[in-house]
Amino acid sequence: MKDYFGQTILVKNSIFTLATSEVYHALNNFHNHQELELIYICSGQGIFSVGQSSKRISSDSILLIGPNTPHMFKFETNRYYDYTMKHGRTPLPLKLLTLHIDLNILGKDFLNLPENNMLKTLISASKIGLQLQGNTKKRAIGMLQRLENSANYEHLPFLLLLLNEIAASEDIPEHYERNASRPFKNIDETRLSRIYLYTMDNFYKDIKLSEIASIVYMVPNAFCHYFKSRTGRSYFDFLIEVRIEHACKLLREENESVSTISANSGFNNLSNFNRYFKQQTGKSPTAYRQQYRS
Known part of the structure; x- marks a missing residue:
């Protein structure tokens, strides 16, 4: 059976x-x-x-997202081999397998049972968004099938075996930074969707603070306070993260020079690029490329 958004319920x-689809909730928004x-x-x-994070994901990735956790995917539908001139455009097919479960259905005391201590910890940790790796990922995919x-x-x-397998894995951090931002309201989802989408579409340009603030009809000072209160980080930190994630992709896939x-x-200064790149990845751009390709 298919719904209006091309989703097939399995x-x-x-x-x-459990469903497969070629879109994610029909919209790219928070x-x-x-x-x-x-x-x-x-x-x-x-x-x-x-x-407080944005990261690039690709085929064969599996993520666990906690209940009532604001999140957003911006999937690419096309790739450009020449990023500046937009030459060599090729389609990128999207196929997702998604499981949703509301554990409250099992009763308000279910997660408080002593047998579910690991599961309770997993639910809490998943609110930062967990990416499964290695054997945990393989087992999770097999159990979904x-x-x-x-x-x-x-x-x-x-289902409980699947969740407990994940909970027992090394992919679950013992210490993680809880998101201290306020809970999202509908207006927050709308505003942050506009901010994130505009940034991801224009990060390679010089985005002025007045420009991005106007997207959500705010003055710069109010915008800075608003963004940090909702995301736990400054807009500048978010913009740098998006730019570095894109640079990582180019270093992996393209042969252009680091400059x-x-x-x-989106960097006007090579030394600033090198500094921010090392802060975010722990490596220089050249070392990152060499390690990936080796």
Whole structure:
């Protein structure tokens, strides 16, 4: 059965939904929901933003997003081999496998059972957005496929086994920074969607503070205070992170010089680019490229 947004429901009449789709919630905007979300990006690439971080994701990535956690995906639908001249455009197909589960269905005391201590910790940690790696990712993908083909009476045991497998993995940080920003309202989702989308579409330009503030009809000082109160970081830090993420992509995929990549990522000064790149990745651009290609 397909819904209006090209989503194919694989599991229905259960305590969770499992679906494939070629879009993500139809819109590229900030949103949150009370369900825990496990999303496998079978193919596609883009930027995932949650809490105080934005990071590039690509095919064969799997993410766990906590309940009531504002997040946003901006998936790319085209790739440009020549970023400046927009030559060599090729389509990037998007295919997602998404599981949603509202554990409140199992009762308000369920997560407080002593047997669920690991699961409770996982739910809390997932509010920063967790990317699964290695064997944990492989097992999670295999168990999602098992869920799709299992009988109804097997759904709940398999689902709890899947979540506990993730909870027991090394992908769950022992210490993590909780997002201290305020809960999002509808107006926050609208404003931040505009800010993030404008930034991701224009990061390679010189974005002035008055320019980005006007996107949400604010003066610069009010904008700076608003952005930090909702995201826990300054707009400048966010912009630098988006630029460095793009530079990493170019270093992995293109053969241009570091100075050209610096300019195409929005940096007017090569020394500043090198400094911010090392702050964010722990490596110089040249060392990053060499390590990736080796």
